Amino acid sequence: MSATSDNPVFNCQQCGDCCAGRGGIHVKPQEVAAMASLLSMSEEVFCHSYVEDSVTGSRLTVAANGSCVFLLEGNLCRVHPVKPFICRQWPFLPILLLEADELEHAKGACPGISPACTHEEFVAAALRRGKK
Ligand code: SF4
Ligand code: SF4
Known part of the structure; x- marks a missing residue:
């Protein structure tokens, strides 16, 4: 069965699972600057409080x-207003757009992704989203 307008490709259920750590959320300097500004903190204090180094780069602490x-x-x-790119993009991440298997894996982790949607429908939804 394919996804329809009554059964959208993605509809966040607000379950919070994607915010449950799993290695932390990687952040870029401009994202750090935006979050620090939102919280009225200096970037230095923000990083001291909320950012840690890892072998794959700076990431939010858990x-x-x-x-x-x-x-x-x-x-x-x-x-939320300035959350990192990966949080804003989820689930339309490059790896899920390129790999059908990765989309199937993500369906098991995120109840917001329609189990019925095909990879083609998922990619089409991402393209429509990008045009908005
Ligand atoms: S795991 Fe999926 S459904 Fe749950 S909060 Fe994250 S995006 Fe929404
Ligand atoms: S920054 Fe916000 S959206 Fe991103 S993982 Fe943390 S709580 Fe979730």
Whole structure:
């Protein structure tokens, strides 16, 4: 069965699972600057409080429960207006657009992705989104 307008390719269920850490969210300097500004902090203080180094680059720290340090009660994001690119793009990430197998894997992790959608429908939805 394919996805229809009644069964969209992606409809976030606000479950918060994608904010549950798994190695942290990698951040670029301009993303750090935007989040620090939102929180009225210097970048230095922001990084000291919320960013850690890793072999794959700088990333947001995780709370003791393993969730992103910015995940609030109710699965809200404390830095939502300026959250990192990967958070804004999810689930339309390059790897999921290129690899059908990766999309199938992501369906198991994110209940917001329609289990019924084909890879072609997913890519088409991403292209429509990019034009908005
Ligand atoms: S895992 Fe998917 S459905 Fe859950 S909050 Fe993240 S994007 Fe939304
Ligand atoms: S920055 Fe916000 S959207 Fe991104 S993982 Fe953290 S809580 Fe979730």
